Amino acid sequence: MRTAVVGINWGDEGKGRMVDLLAESYDIVVRYQGGNNAGHTVVNEKGKFILNLLPSGILRDSTINIMGPGMVIDLKHLTEEIERLKEKGVSITPDNLKISDRATICLPYHVMQDCLEEDRLKGKKFGSTRRGIGPVYGDKYMKKTLKMGDLLYDDQLKTKVSDLVEWKNLLFSAYGEKIELSSILEWLKKYSMILSPFVTNTGDILRKAEKEGKSILFEAQLGALRDVDYGILPYTTSSTTLASYAGIGSGVPELTPISVIGIVKAYSSCVGEGPFVSEMFGEDGNLLREAGGEYGAATGRPRRVGAIDIPATKYGILVQGATEIAITKLDILSCFKQIPVCTQYELEGKLISDFPYPSLLNKCQPHIEYLEGWSQDISDIRKFSDLPEAAQSYLLFLEKELGCKINYVSVGKERDQYLKMR
Secondary structure (H helix, E strand, C coil), X not given: CEEEEEECCCCCCXXXXXXXXXXXXXXXXXXXXXXXXXXXXXXXXXXXXXECCCCHHHHCCCCEEEECCXXXXXXXXXXXXXHHHHHCCCCCCCCCEEEECCCEECCHHHHHHHHHHHHHHHHHCCCCCCCCHHHHHHHHHCCCCCEHHHHHCHHHHHHHHHHHHHHHHHHHHHHCCCCCHHHHHHHHHHHHHHXXXXXXXXXXXXXXXXXXXXXXXXXXXXXXXXXXXXXXXXXXXXXXXCHHHXXXXXXXXXCCCCEEEEEEECCEEECCCCCCCCECCHHHHHHHHHHHCXXXXXXXXXCEEECEEHHHHHHHHHHHCCCEEEEECHHHHHHCCEEEEEEEEEECCEEECCCCCHHHHCCEEEEEEEEECCCCCCCCCCCHHHCCHHHHHHHHHHHHHHCCCEEEEECCCCXXXXXXXX
């Protein structure tokens, strides 16, 4: 069994919550792209956890967790994240956490470059999290980065780093800055001592698991609309967020997901800059943001919120190849007497149902329809048939409009606060 859990919209859909739930039925959980520029929030009997780099299966004692070669890893951030979880009683050892030797290291100068560039752009900024993700992926494709496996070969590391620093300082001179080779080597030495025991060939582990018939859950970061190729460029991340990249980013290019669970929030939310057609403002927007606790898990930034966006969601389902979807945070909509749904866009006087090229999105206006709300707490409900009739109707309406079956529905933050449609 090979399943991918992916975001259908702008990210922050609740993937970590679903991976934590599903991980009980899987032997291995793999993060296959991205870095510490987004967070997966998980609430269970052990407490509340915000995971930026670690796979969400790390909270399951019997699950092996893999950080694949498609990831970019800030060694300092990962070390601190591991320590925070250990302080809460989570066991993390080389037995249950494996880091690919081909994963890319996000160095301090990548973070520095990210911040300098966002400051230079000023009003034209992309909304970066300032954690070095764009610069490190850029360097990766220029073949000018370090891999986690380089930490295992100390005799070659200094020469590689020296060459990289010399090259990178040509850029930093334009900013009036300079990187010191000694500081980078010291940083690498400090965190290499802690993380080297976790570094291995994750492809071999996954191939062996496949032969033994073990189940694999691929975990994506962010959502389809943040994909570097198919998202709302330039307001995207710098990696491939799609399920089709799961095998490649995990270290097993020959293995692809058999099923794809697309995660869709019952309304829309978005962190950062860029077009967001269904955005809600004023009293209703503030009500929804506060009810949903819509603040970035990685950055703490207030998220922009809006009605669920049917054109954007249908597009996300398409490019993700979702075989089913899970609706999260349905309970949050209990705060509305009438629930807005963006069913189409108005573009230059015409209604359109398809998600357009990104350059046209700023010209689009939302076409809103209102469905009856249920105005009652549903967090204790565990059966679809026990939901208020209006809540049932909302889910059935979404399923019909999106053309993809809904399987899971979350009605609260806790691990057991969910139901199955059928």
